[in-house]
Amino acid sequence: xxxxxxxxxxxxxxxxxxxxxxxxxxxxxxxxxxxxxxxxxxxxxxxxxxxxxxxxxxxxxxxxxxxxxxxxxxxxxxxxxxxxxxxxxxxxxxxxxxxxxxxxxxxxxxxxxxxxxxxxxxxxxxxxxxxxxxxxxxxxxxxxxxxxxxxxxxxxxxxxxxxxxxxxxxxxxxxxxxxxxxxxxxxxxxxxxxxxxxxxxxxxxxxxxxxxxxxxxxxxxxxxxxxxxxxxxxxxxxxxxxxxxxxxxxxxxxxxxxxxxxxxxxxxxxxxxxxxxxxxxxxxxxxxxxxxxxxxxxxxxxxxxxxxxxxxxxxxxxxxxxxxxxxxxxxxxxxxxxxxxxxxxxxxxxxxxxxxxxxxxxxxxxxxxxxxxxxxxxxxxxxxxxxxxxxxxxxxxxxxxxxxxxxxxxxxxxxxxxxxxxxxxxxxxxxxxxxxxxxxxxxxxxxxxxxxxxxxxxxxxxxxxxxxxxxxxxxxxxxxxxxxxxxxxxxxxxxxxxxxxxxxxxxxxxxxxxxxxxxxxxxxxxxxxxxxxxx
Amino acid sequence: xxxxxxxxxxxxxxxxxxxxxxxxxxxxxxxxxxxxxxxxxxxxxxxxxxxxxxxxxxxxxxxxxxxxxxxxxxxxxxxxxxxxxxxxxxxxxxxxxxxxxxxxxxxxxxxxxxxxxxxxxxxxxxxxxxxxxxxxxxxxxxxxxxxxxxxxxxxxxxxxxxxxxxxxxxxxxxxxxxxxxxxxxxxxxxxxxxxxxxxxxxxxxxxxxxxxxxxxxxxxxxxxxxxxxxxxxxxxxxxxxxxxxxxxxxxxxxxxxxxxxxxxxxxxxxxxxxxxxxxxxxxxxxxxxxxxxxxxxxxxxxxxxxxxxxxxxxxxxxxxxxxxxxxxxxxxxxxxxxxxxxxxxxxxxxxxxxxxxxxxxxxxxxxxxxxxxxxxxxxxxxxxxxxxxxxxxxxxxxxxxxxxxx
Numbered sequence: 001x002x003x004x005x006x007x008x009x010x011x012x013x014x015x016x017x018x019x020x021x022x023x024x025x026x027x028x029x030x031x032x033x034x035x036x037x038x039x040x041x042x043x044x045x046x047x048x049x050x051x052x053x054x055x056x057x058x059x060x061x062x063x064x065x066x067x068x069x070x071x072x073x074x075x076x077x078x079x080x081x082x083x084x085x086x087x088x089x090x091x092x093x094x095x096x097x098x099x100x101x102x103x104x105x106x107x108x109x110x111x112x113x114x115x116x117x118x119x120x121x122x123x124x125x126x127x128x129x130x131x132x133x134x135x136x137x138x139x140x141x142x143x144x145x146x147x148x149x150x151x152x153x154x155x156x157x158x159x160x161x162x163x164x165x166x167x168x169x170x171x172x173x174x175x176x177x178x179x180x181x182x183x184x185x186x187x188x189x190x191x192x193x194x195x196x197x198x199x200x201x202x203x204x205x206x207x208x209x210x211x212x213x214x215x216x217x218x219x220x221x222x223x224x225x226x227x228x229x230x231x232x233x234x235x236x237x238x239x240x241x242x243x244x245x246x247x248x249x250x251x252x253x254x255x256x257x258x259x260x261x262x263x264x265x266x267x268x269x270x271x272x273x274x275x276x277x278x279x280x281x282x283x284x285x286x287x288x289x290x291x292x293x294x295x296x297x298x299x300x301x302x303x304x305x306x307x308x309x310x311x312x313x314x315x316x317x318x319x320x321x322x323x324x325x326x327x328x329x330x331x332x333x334x335x336x337x338x339x340x341x342x343x344x345x346x347x348x349x350x351x352x353x354x355x356x357x358x359x360x361x362x363x364x365x366x367x368x369x370x371x372x373x374x375x376x377x378x379x380x381x382x383x384x385x386x387x388x389x390x391x392x393x394x395x396x397x398x399x400x401x402x403x404x405x406x407x408x409x410x411x412x413x414x415x416x417x418x419x420x421x422x423x424x425x426x427x428x429x430x431x432x433x434x435x436x437x438x439x440x441x442x443x444x445x446x447x448x449x450x451x452x453x454x455x456x457x458x459x460x461x462x463x464x465x466x467x468x469x470x471x472x473x474x475x476x477x478x479x480x481x482x483x484x485x486x487x488x489x490x491x492x493x494x495x496x497x498x499x500x501x502x503x504x505x506x507x508x509x510x511x512x513x514x515x516x517x518x519x520x521x522x523x524x525x526x527x528x529x530x531x532x533x534x535x
Numbered sequence: 536x537x538x539x540x541x542x543x544x545x546x547x548x549x550x551x552x553x554x555x556x557x558x559x560x561x562x563x564x565x566x567x568x569x570x571x572x573x574x575x576x577x578x579x580x581x582x583x584x585x586x587x588x589x590x591x592x593x594x595x596x597x598x599x600x601x602x603x604x605x606x607x608x609x610x611x612x613x614x615x616x617x618x619x620x621x622x623x624x625x626x627x628x629x630x631x632x633x634x635x636x637x638x639x640x641x642x643x644x645x646x647x648x649x650x651x652x653x654x655x656x657x658x659x660x661x662x663x664x665x666x667x668x669x670x671x672x673x674x675x676x677x678x679x680x681x682x683x684x685x686x687x688x689x690x691x692x693x694x695x696x697x698x699x700x701x702x703x704x705x706x707x708x709x710x711x712x713x714x715x716x717x718x719x720x721x722x723x724x725x726x727x728x729x730x731x732x733x734x735x736x737x738x739x740x741x742x743x744x745x746x747x748x749x750x751x752x753x754x755x756x757x758x759x760x761x762x763x764x765x766x767x768x769x770x771x772x773x774x775x776x777x778x779x780x781x782x783x784x785x786x787x788x789x790x791x792x793x794x795x796x797x798x799x800x801x802x803x804x805x806x807x808x809x810x811x812x813x814x815x816x817x818x819x820x821x822x823x824x825x826x827x828x829x830x831x832x833x834x835x836x837x838x839x840x841x842x843x844x845x846x847x848x849x850x851x852x853x854x855x856x857x858x859x860x861x862x863x864x865x866x867x868x869x870x871x872x873x874x875x876x877x878x879x880x881x882x883x884x885x886x887x888x889x890x891x892x893x894x895x896x897x898x899x900x901x902x903x904x905x906x907x908x909x910x911x912x913x914x915x916x917x918x919x920x921x922x923x924x925x926x927x928x929x930x931x932x933x934x935x936x937x938x939x940x941x
Contacts, residue, residue, distance in 0.1 A: 116853040120860050127864065135857045140840045143852035236864055 004092035013088040020048055020083040023096075030096050031105060031134055033112075033220045034172035035084035038279040039181055042084075042173050045112075047134065049080040049104045054093040080104055102138070109139040115149040115195065117167045125222030127235040131170070150195045158188075159207035161283060162216055162224055166198045169223035175199060175215035182280060182378065185209045199223070210376065213286045217270060218279075226267070228287065233259060233266045241483035242271060244470045246340060246463055247285035248373070249381040249388060251472030252277035256289065256464055256483040263484040265292045265464050276476065282380050284373075289464070295447040297422075297459035298487045304435065304455055313489025316458045317496060321503030323439045323456055327416045330357035333439075334405055334414040336450070337395060338421025339365035339385035341493060342468025343477070344513055345460075346387070347394040347520040348494035349420050355506040360414060363391050363399035364424030364450055371426050381473050385423060390471035394520060396527055406433045417441070420493055422448025441500075443493045460493040461486035467513040468492075469520075556584055559922075563592040567670055567926045570936015572910075574917075574925065581921045588914050590907075590939045597940045601900040605866025606632055607706055609900065614700035616904060617935045619662050620655035620881040622691065625704035630785060631876035631887035632706045635869040638836055644708050645787045646828035650721060651703070652786075653817040653824070654691065657728065658684045659881030659933075660768075660810040660817075667807060667930040668739055671748050676738045683731050686724045693720065706867060707842045708835025718825050725818055732814050748803070753916040753928030755801040763915075764908040767883020768809045769932060773801030779879035791823045806931040841867050866895025882906050882933055904938035 001012040006023055013022035020030050024037060033045035057078055064075035078100055095101060112131065120126045152166035176188045176199065187205050191198055201207060207215065216224045235257075243256035245268065253271035258264060268289045270281040300316035301308050311319060327333055335353035337346045353361055365385045368374070375382035392399060400408075402424050408414045416439035425431040426449055434440050434453040442454035445462035465486035471477045486492075491499075494516055501508035510516045556577045562568030571592035577585040597616070601609045613628045614621040626648045633640065640648075665680035688698040693714055695703035703710050739745050755765070757773040770777055778795045780788040796812035798805025835842045839858035848855035871893040877886035883905030890899040909932050916928050 113853050113857075118851065118853050118856050120853070120856045126860060132857045132861060135854065136840060136861045139854070140838065140858070141854065142839060142844060142848060142858075143854045 002088075002090045004088050004090065004094060006094045007097050011088075017088045018084055019050060019086050019088050019092075019094055022088045023083070030083045031138060032084060033130055033170055034174060036174055036177075036218055036279070039174060039177045039218070042177065043082040045170065045172050046082065046108045047105060048083040049101060049108070050083045050086070051078055051080055051095040051098055051101050052086065052092060053095055054091065105134075105138040106141070109134050110141070110144075112170050113139070113143075114145055115167070117149065117154075119165075119168060119222065123168065123222040124225045124230055124235070125168075125219075129222060130220040152196075152198055158201060158224070159212055161212045161227055162207050163227055163230065164199060165223050165225070168221050169197075169199060170221055171197045171199075172220060174218040174220065175224055178211065178214045178218050179207075179209070182214060183209045183211045188215070210282050210284070210380065211280065211378070213283050214270075214280050217281075229267045237261065238266060239483075240269075241464075241481050243268065243464065243483065244386065244478045244480040245277075245281060245285040245288055246291075246386040246470070247282070247288045247380075247384065248375070249383040249385055249473035250277065250379050251386060251470050251476065251478050252281045252285055252379060253478065254281065254285075256480075258464070258483045260484075265289045265483060276472065276474075276478070277379055280379060282376075282378070284380075291446055292462050292464040292484075296462070296487075297444055297447060297451060297457055298490065300459060301457045302455070304453075313459075316456070317499035318503050320441050320456055320458065320500045323441060324356070324416070324418070324500070324504060327439060329415060331359070332413065332415040333358040334360045334362055334408070334417045336362045336364045336402070336405065336417060336419035336424075337391040337399065338419070338423055338444075338493075339363055339388040339391055340423035341387065341391070341421045342463070342466070342480075343387060343390035343394055343471060343520060344468050344516040345420055345493040345497075346391040347523070348497050348508070348510065348516060349418070350394050350396075351508055352418070352497050352501055352506070355501065355508055356504070360408070361395050361397075361399055362402065362405045363388070363395075364402050364419060364421060366423045367426050383473060386472070387470040389473065389475055390469060390477070393471055393524065402431070406431070409433050409437065415439070417454075419443070419450050419454070422446040422451055425449035425453075443496055458496055459487070459490050460496055461490055465490075466492040469517065561925065563589075567929065569666075569929070569934060570939065572929075572934065572936070572939075576922065576925075578922060581923070583917055583920055583922055583925065586914050586917050586925075588910060588917075590910060590934075590936075591941060593936045593940055595940050598900050598902060602897050605862075605895050606869065606897060607862070607866060609897065610702040610704065611700065613902075614702050616902065616938045616940075617659070617881055617885075617906065618699065618937050619935055620652075620659035621700050622651045622655035622695075622703065623659075623878065623880045624885060625701060626652050626786075627876070627878040627880060627885045628887055629704040629706055630878060631874060631889055632869060634874045634876045635872065635889055635891055636706070636841065636867075637870075638707060638838070638841065640708050640836055641833050642787070643712075643829045643832045644834045646824045647709060647713055647834060648704070649786050649788065649791075649824045650821050650828070651691065651694065653821050654687045654721070656881055657814050657817050658687050660814050661731075663881075663931070663933040664735065664807055664810050667803075667927055668745065670926045670930050671745060673739065673742070673745065676735055679738065680731065680735055683724075683728050686727065690717075690720050690724070693717075705835065705842065707838065708833075712834040718828070718830075721821060721825060725822065729815070729818060732811060736811065746804075748924070748927050749807060749931075750804045751800070751802050752920055752924045753803045753806075753931065755912055755916050757801065759915055760801060760912060763912045765883070765912050766908065767879070767881070767905050768806055768813065769801075769909045769912065770883065771795065772798035772805035772809045774799055779877060779884055783877070785878055787824075787827075788820075790827065791820045793819050793823075803927050803931045868893060868895050877903065880905055882909060882935065882938070902938075906932075906934045906938040907941065910934045910939060 003010045003012045011022050011026050023030050030048050032048040034042045059076040060079050062077050063072040066073045154165045156164040158164045179185050179188050187202050191200050216226045238257040239260050240255045240257050243254040245252040245254050253273040255269040255271050257267050268286050300311040368384050373384040419442045422444040431449050431453045440454045441456045442451045443458045443460045444451045451457045464483045469477050469479050498509050556579050559576045561574040563571040563573040573589040575587040613624040616624045661680045661683050665677040669677035692698045695701040760770050760773045774797050776795045776797045793816045796809050844855035844858050849859045869891040873890045875888045877884050886903030888901040892898040913932050
């Protein structure tokens with residue numbers, strides 16, 4: 001691979017790379033605002049100016065302050081080039097830390113802060129703001145300007161999700177480029193010049209496509225803020241865990257930002273993964289964090305309607321075992337895997353079915369039409385279930401769906417049900433047939449059609465409260481980690497299933513997610529090896 | 536004085552007394568065991584045959600606590616090391632971080648730090664000497680000496696706002712410039728302090744009881760003192776003229792003319808006299824510093840990466856707001872590396888070994904507290920003396936519990 005030199009260090013690059021991209025790939029950050037690895041080059045912030053020392057030097061005439069003579073005297077300085085636009089070439093010698101470059105960076109930074117409002121104390125970006133970081137790293141001087149800053153519109157509603165503050169904006173145009181290049185919707189543009197520069201909406205439009213939160217995500221400063229996250233938390237109190245989005249079968253990688261003091265998830269951010277979501281996520285996916293705290297099941301409930309009674313969490317497994325112990329024909333128990341549950345949960349559920357003595361496995365999955373989900377060509381998959389592939393994989397075969405289950409119930413093939421998750425069965429009264437069964441045990445983290453028809457609901461940990469694996473539409477198994485602890489007495493579904501199995505006297509016991517995962521992977525490897533052996 | 540058992544030995548009619556050594560616990564809750572120290576004594580009659588000095592009853596996890604906050608948040612902790620002269624610890628830590636940052640505070644601040652530090656040293660020595668006398672039954676000198684502490688504390692309070700735990704030094708300067716009239720205030724108490732030193736001497740130095748309890752008691756040899764890493768007045772009382780201010784000058788100590796008093800025997804008496812003389816030397820230093828200290832000019836270095844900008848600027852300009860935010864939320868970030876920086880505190884060489892990983896929080900902060908090393912010598916000083924001698928000996932070692940937090 002060809003290389004060039006950055007501050008004396010050899011940096012490899014591919015054909016077509018710019019200096020900043022090659023450095024970024026090598027893990028070296030050249031300070032920048034407007035450049036984003038997922039967007040086109042704008043080269044308007046001038047923060048990434050570097051000095052190309054090799055080749056013909058272009059010297060610029062300048063006036064330089066002379067301390068001795070107390071006057072500006074003619075001098076020259078080398079012409080600097082933006083690293084985001086300058087193509088990397090073999091044997092180029094680039095300097096990004098020299099005095100000329102430092103001078104330029106300090107000047108650009110000072111210019112950007114010239115009219116910036118004193119908003120840090122009320123700005124959501126504070127703590128993760130590039131203006132703050134670069135001020136400390138590259139400027140560190142106090143204000144020289146003594147006149148009133150230029151004022152511009154603040155708190156402009158751009159749409160249902162985004163608010164814009166023109167005073168904080170540095171006009172990097174990242175938001176415009178996200179709309180243009182990711183979504184193909186030129187809904188944002190810029191008007192005026194210099195001090196009066198401002199981002200505006202297209203006439204008659206709102207910022208209302210499916211990726212509006214990405215404009216906030218790429219905003220290096222606090223100009224665009226998410227109405228959902230606005231004023232909710234200060235980012236330096238948040239910790240981050242690696243998650244996988246549960247919105248659809250794409251399985252976008254996320255940062256789950258939570259406050260460890262309250263055990264509360266505040267937002268998701270896309271986690272870069274070139275093979276899955278690159279740098280992006282859709283708005284619906286970004287909002288899936290809400291289900292960790294909204295419409296949650298926290299107490300086990302035995303019975304339906306008026307005769308329903310709440311149980312202590314620790315009594316739930318034995319109550320479930322009592323119910324399942326009454327099942328006469330074990331082969332008529334249906335075990336419904338969940339397309340929204342992790343592979344580990346589904347694997348243990350499948351094992352449970354086998355040990356219990358039934359081969360009736362079904363899959364509960366959200367129906368795209370019923371919940372109004374539409375896929376697109378960018379990220380959104382047509383299937384709104386994060387782990388359909390994973391559930392199918394652990395079952396080892398294609399699974400019958402909920403419609404088949406209802407048919408089998410009506411046909412008398414199924415007399416009792418153990419179901420995982422709150423996905424599936426959307427639509428008014430769709431699952432009413434299950435209400436007639438005495439034994440419907442549902443393990444779910446949230447309210448939903450399936451838990452609502454169960455004769456015993458047992459709350460389980462949500463995806464933010466447990467470790468697990470989702471297999472996306474491309475067949476990629478992606479793991480996620482626990483961000484916050486589950487509510488008191490609530491455990492992951494696989495653990496609850498193990499507790500029920502223990503009460504029933506079945507030999508199904510796991511202590512840790514890792515044990516489940518090892519067994520699951522071993523079973524998958526064995527299943528892969530078998531056809532080859534027979535062939 | 537002859538020990539009682541010698542008289543008994545000469546008397547043939549004497550009763551046979553069982554000679555098994557008696558084991559006695561002194562402390563940790565004993566009024567003379569300053570700062571919860573436990574001594575396990577093996578006694579033969581009243582003679583201390585062996586002693587096991589056990590610190591560790593005071594444990595706040597000071598060093599570990601420092602690794603949680605920012606560099607600037609360490610100041611309140613160092614206040615509570617040697618809490619008899621917190622200003623010296625403040626300045627010592629500030630100097631250590633400044634060494635890590637490779638910055639130097641303005642001249643005016645250097646003098647300011649010297650003067651405040653020497654005032655704190657005077658307090659420290661007066662307190663030690665006064666308490667030593669009090670524990671031997673001389674209550675008047677104690678109160679007489681401690682009135683000086685009140686005068687000094689009045690000045691420190693006026694400057695820093697706090698009488699005892701000042702937290703007044705900052706990395707890169709001081710929290711505030713000297714108040715108006717600072718020099719006059721200090722100059723006003725100097726002759727008074729000098730008078731009290733003389734009065735204390737006239738009260739104690741000709742007192743038979745005091746002399747008997749101090750002279751030749753709690754001896755430490757030069758060689759053992761050096762071998763044990765003893766510093767400060769305890770080392771100088773043995774005859775080694777090691778003073779960090781003289782041997783490794785920091786701040787502006789190389790610009791002053793002062794002497795390093797030394798003793799000869801390393802006994803309680805020498806330690807008492809070295810401290811008394813050091814008070815006079817501190818007064819000399821203060822006098823010269825007051826004359827040399829500029830009245831105008833900045834006290835803190837002018838770098839918003841290190842010192843907090845003025846509040847007026849923070850509330851009205853974005854640059855200062857950001858600087859403030861970064862310093863408060865993340866702390867100043869010294870470059871990666873490690874330094875050892877040491878100063879002469881009240882009881883000897885106070886060292887800070889700092890390791891920075893380039894973040895706003897100390898990666899490791901290790902203190903070399905002078906008391907810790909001086910305490911190691913206490914066993915050898917006490918052994919062979921009588922049990923009652925422990926009180927003046929331990930008093931003149933001047934162990935401060937806060938420093939021995941291990």
